[in-house]
Amino acid sequence: MANLGARTNGTTPNHIEIPIHANGVDLKTSQGVEESNVDYSQRAQWLRAAVLGANAGLVSVASLMMGVGAVKEDIGVMLVAGFAGLVAGACSMAIGEFVSVYTQYDIEKAQLKRERESNNNRGVDDEEAQKEKLPNPFQAALASALAFSVGALVPLLAAVFIRSHKIRMVIVAVAVSLALLVFGGVGAVLGKTPVARSCFRVLIGGWMAMGITYGLTKLIGSAEL
Numbered sequence: 001m002a003n004l005g006a007r008t009n010g011t012t013p014n015h016i017e018i019p020i021h022a023n024g025v026d027l028k029t030s031q032g033v034e035e036s037n038v039d040y041s042q043r044a045q046w047l048r049a050a051v052l053g054a055n056a057g058l059v060s061v062a063s064l065m066m067g068v069g070a071v072k073e074d075i076g077v078m079l080v081a082g083f084a085g086l087v088a089g090a091c092s093m094a095i096g097e098f099v100s101v102y103t104q105y106d107i108e109k110a111q112l113k114r115e116r117e118s119n120n121n122r123g124v125d126d127e128e129a130q131k132e133k134l135p136n137p138f139q140a141a142l143a144s145a146l147a148f149s150v151g152a153l154v155p156l157l158a159a160v161f162i163r164s165h166k167i168r169m170v171i172v173a174v175a176v177s178l179a180l181l182v183f184g185g186v187g188a189v190l191g192k193t194p195v196a197r198s199c200f201r202v203l204i205g206g207w208m209a210m211g212i213t214y215g216l217t218k219l220i221g222s223a224e225l
Helices: 002-008 020-036 042-071 077-117 125-133 135-157 165-191 195-223
Strands: none
Touching: 042 077, 042 135, 042 165, 042 195, 077 165, 125 195, 135 165, 165 195
């Protein structure tokens, strides 16, 4: 009778359901779905600003110091020029990023207003959620200035303890090259792009900027204009 009752209920005494394996599969599946749903386009927005700011600070200040070093061997002149480039560049990057992002903010805000008017003020909750996704100009400006300063500190720290002019120039070039590889690699990993190609592109660009600045400054300095 017990067996009959068990079969009547659609199960047998020897039938045991173990949901552990199924849950594990579901967990892995959900993790895979979450990974595939990552919006790399949104990640690219702040990544672009951070990488751009750091590379700009690194290359511009290093090139400035290399240019000054082409005509002046005094370490004090190089450091003052590099520090002035850090401050001026950070302010320029912050102001430029603030104006750019604020313009984007105004455009997206106006678009939300037009959509609300066309929907007769319906979908208020959805509009509030979209407003939270609007870009923040102040955060963008601060992040850009901070990233520029971090990049600009590399050539300054590399040169500050080296008294020999020739060794100082080599150390700055080597330190900047390593930093360019690091920045290019980090940007590639976070942006899910080929690492080798990104590192090579950033490194060649930095070398070109430093070489052109050094060569032209050396040429003008030797001409005694």
